[in-house]
Amino acid sequence: xxxxxxxxxxxxxxxxxxxxxxxxxxxxxxxxxxxxxxxxxxxxxxxxxxxxxxxxxxxxxxxxxxxxxxxxxxxxxxxxxxxxxxxxxxxxxxxxxxxxxxxxxxxxxxxxxxxxxxxxxxxxxxxxxxxxxxxxxxxxxxxxxxxxxxxxxxxxxxxxxxxxxxxxxxxxxxxxxxxxxxxxxxxxxxxxxxxxxxxxxxxxxxxxxxxxxxxxxxxxxxxxxxxxxxxxxxxxxxxxxxxxxxxxxxxxxxxxxxxxxxxxxxxxxxxxxxxxxxxxxxxxxxxxxxxxxxxxxxxxxxxxxxxxxxxxxxxxxxxxxxxxxxxxxxxxxxxxxxxxxxxxxxxx
Amino acid sequence: xxxxxxxxxxxxxxxxxxxxxxxxxxxxxxxxxxxxxxxxxxxxxxxxxxxxxxxxxxxxxxxxxxxxxxxxxxxxxxxxxxxxxxxxxxxxxxxxxxxxxxxxxxxxxxxxxxxxxxxxxxxxxxxxxxxxxxxxxxxxxxxxxxxxxxxxxxxxxxxxxxxxxxxxxxxxxxxxxxxxxxxxxxxxxxxxxxxxxxxxxxxxxxxxxxxxxxxxxxxxxxxxxxxxxxxxxxxxxxxxxxxxxxxxxxxxxxxxxxxxxxxxxxxxxxxxxxxxxxxxxxxxxxxxxxxxxxxxxxxxxxxxxxxxxxxxxxxxxxxxxxxxxxxxxxxxxxxxxxxxxxxxxxxx
Numbered sequence: 001x002x003x004x005x006x007x008x009x010x011x012x013x014x015x016x017x018x019x020x021x022x023x024x025x026x027x028x029x030x031x032x033x034x035x036x037x038x039x040x041x042x043x044x045x046x047x048x049x050x051x052x053x054x055x056x057x058x059x060x061x062x063x064x065x066x067x068x069x070x071x072x073x074x075x076x077x078x079x080x081x082x083x084x085x086x087x088x089x090x091x092x093x094x095x096x097x098x099x100x101x102x103x104x105x106x107x108x109x110x111x112x113x114x115x116x117x118x119x120x121x122x123x124x125x126x127x128x129x130x131x132x133x134x135x136x137x138x139x140x141x142x143x144x145x146x147x148x149x150x151x152x153x154x155x156x157x158x159x160x161x162x163x164x165x166x167x168x169x170x171x172x173x174x175x176x177x178x179x180x181x182x183x184x185x186x187x188x189x190x191x192x193x194x195x196x197x198x199x200x201x202x203x204x205x206x207x208x209x210x211x212x213x214x215x216x217x218x219x220x221x222x223x224x225x226x227x228x229x230x231x232x233x234x235x236x237x238x239x240x241x242x243x244x245x246x247x248x249x250x251x252x253x254x255x256x257x258x259x260x261x262x263x264x265x266x267x268x269x270x271x272x273x274x275x276x277x278x279x280x281x282x283x284x285x286x287x288x289x290x291x292x293x294x295x296x297x298x299x300x301x302x303x304x305x306x307x308x309x310x311x312x313x314x315x316x317x318x319x320x321x322x323x324x325x326x327x328x329x330x331x332x333x334x335x336x337x338x339x340x341x342x343x344x345x346x347x348x
Numbered sequence: 349x350x351x352x353x354x355x356x357x358x359x360x361x362x363x364x365x366x367x368x369x370x371x372x373x374x375x376x377x378x379x380x381x382x383x384x385x386x387x388x389x390x391x392x393x394x395x396x397x398x399x400x401x402x403x404x405x406x407x408x409x410x411x412x413x414x415x416x417x418x419x420x421x422x423x424x425x426x427x428x429x430x431x432x433x434x435x436x437x438x439x440x441x442x443x444x445x446x447x448x449x450x451x452x453x454x455x456x457x458x459x460x461x462x463x464x465x466x467x468x469x470x471x472x473x474x475x476x477x478x479x480x481x482x483x484x485x486x487x488x489x490x491x492x493x494x495x496x497x498x499x500x501x502x503x504x505x506x507x508x509x510x511x512x513x514x515x516x517x518x519x520x521x522x523x524x525x526x527x528x529x530x531x532x533x534x535x536x537x538x539x540x541x542x543x544x545x546x547x548x549x550x551x552x553x554x555x556x557x558x559x560x561x562x563x564x565x566x567x568x569x570x571x572x573x574x575x576x577x578x579x580x581x582x583x584x585x586x587x588x589x590x591x592x593x594x595x596x597x598x599x600x601x602x603x604x605x606x607x608x609x610x611x612x613x614x615x616x617x618x619x620x621x622x623x624x625x626x627x628x629x630x631x632x633x634x635x636x637x638x639x640x641x642x643x644x645x646x647x648x649x650x651x652x653x654x655x656x657x658x659x660x661x662x663x664x665x666x667x668x669x670x671x672x673x674x675x676x677x678x679x680x681x682x683x684x685x686x687x688x689x690x691x692x693x694x695x696x
Binding site: 074135136137147150151182183184189190191192216217218219220221222230232233234236237238239240241242243244245246247248249250251252253255256257259260262263265266267268269270271272273274276277280281 | 422483484485495498499530531532537538539540564565566567568569570578580581582584585586587588589590591592593594595596597598599600601603604605607608610611613614615616617618619620621622624625628629
């Protein structure tokens with residue numbers, strides 16, 4: 001990388017903040033030597049932690065925040081009362097152009113609402129979406145929305161498709177990513193009106209989007225398409241169902257592999273392979289949900305993650321910044337609007 | 349069991365019908381010696397298969413059906429044109445009182461629609477629901493709806509809660525089953541109006557239902573509650589996401605355990621344990637989605653299952669019949685209506 005980038009960090013968000021956050025920055029610093037951090041939080045506490053690591057201290061600027069968002073805060077309360085919180089000040093820094101993106105492991109609802117209020121949605125986007133990348137048998141798939149919008153209409157879903165496609169093309173480096181809408185069956189007649197209308201719009205769309213059609217829950221793990229579009233209610237439940245199922249399968253596997261001396265010996269022999277397996281399905285490797293559709297990069301780390309997970313969320317933010325994802329989404333939306341205008345003029 | 353029961357079988361439904369179905373009946377016969385089968389299908393083909401197994405032939409009565417429902421049939425077409433199909437005749441047999449329940453591995457939408465049209469919904473139930481039992485870390489959980497109704501209002505969800513609770517009490521033998529509504533968070537303010545209103549009704553309900561509150565996707569695998577209530581869109585996607593995730597995790601596990609000679613040796617030593625693990629998470633053990641809320645027992649087997657899976661679907665039907673689940677649901681609904689009437693009179 002030739003140019004340095006700067007990311008604002010909410011040091012006080014997350015179950016084990018600020019220790020986990022600072023440890024995560026130390027890991028991120030090693031992988032991302034071209035990134036500087038603007039760290040918001042309790043100056044004394046955070047300063048001590050950062051200054052204990054000289055190499056890290058060199059790329060961090062600490063800004064004092066007298067307040068922080070609590071996990072139990074209602075969204076409205078956080079918006080009104082937490083204007084001096086580390087989360088809010090970190091978002092403000094992106095708005096002011098001091099940083100190119102923000103990462104927080106704090107209260108998801110508050111982060112989403114604050115980011116939306118401060119950074120505003122892009123022209124052409126009605127609602128931002130929460131997106132993340134899932135591993136699968138073929139590689140990886142980006143899925144959105146994962147909970148930012150519990151109810152979505154057809155236009156919201158179409159906008160999510162545009163954003164997800166740009167992300168897959170630019171960040172996952174896929175030349176012609178396929179896009180599917182999550183539904184209860186593959187046939188055109190399946191599902192409710194929202195998904196059917198969105199599919200119709202995408203089928204007719206002049207944008208060069210490779211629209212695959214409807215996909216089902218099994219297609220998330222199979223990797224049938226590169227981008228999966230869904231409403232935030234279903235997406236959030238699918239996301240957490242994946243987590244729960246992986247944990248449940250892991251539980252039975254562990255129980256089986258400790259059930260007899262012979263099984264234990266086998267597990268010991270297979271240990272390096274099982275470690276590789278664990279690595280393949282490690283949720284921390286995919287930590288970092290992006291809010292797409294805002295005038296600024298905002299990444300949410302899982303609140304219960306560790307330093308490795310947090311460093312991955314930082315990497316996601318750096319990727320989004322370097323690959324200019326927001327600029328590309330804006331271009332695609334402009335193109336969509338222009339083509340629509342031309343078509344309307346021709347029809348009129 | 350002191351009394352014999354009779355189950356109508358659609359022998360022509362399923363990817364490998366009728367062979368898979370007849371093989372499944374042979375397995376079921378061993379586990380359920382008190383069950384007789386009324387088998388609908390191509391008399392010649394099905395007759396040959398059944399008569400090759402003398403013990404099975406003794407508990408089967410074969411009825412000829414000149415037609416069958418195809419997997420690609422639209423629901424409206426199946427309803428109008430497939431009145432002589434094996435599926436329809438098997439459902440008719442329940443309506444006529446010739447059998448106490450029906451099992452089919454055929455077209456889900458057609459089975460649901462036919463069963464609803466022929467058997468009708470119970471008084472007090474607006475829409476039947478598709479339910480199944482999931483294994484989890486604590487035991488098992490029944491979840492409904494899994495796809496019969498893509499859009500559900502609060503009253504539908506409340507009725508699903510009543511039916512699921514009766515099922516858990518009677519079939520899973522849980523003395524005081526807990527009921528949760530699937531949502532994007534546990535707090536009261538989360539989710540859309542439908543789930544919030546349903547939760548409110550259940551909280552206020554005079555029925556002795558142990559309502560836990562909202563649960564999330566992770567709670568399916570964790571077994572936080574005994575009954576999970578959701579709309580058919582979300583439920584279907586959660587169900588298939590579980591399937592896909594289990595397959596994806598299995599894929600990476602297999603890849604790891606065959607990645608080196610050492611891993612292979614370890615896997616060989618752990619083979620009995622791994623077989624036990626596979627058994628624990630085997631989807632065939634939980635095959636058999638029930639349609640609850642109809643005046644008759646109707647069980648859908650997965651179309652791509654094998655004889656073991658089909659025999660489990662038959663066992664589910666036998667359980668529902670023997671444990672008089674429909675009678676108990678009817679009683680609970682009556683009680684609910686009576687209490688409501690008394691309350692309304694008192695208020696008025």
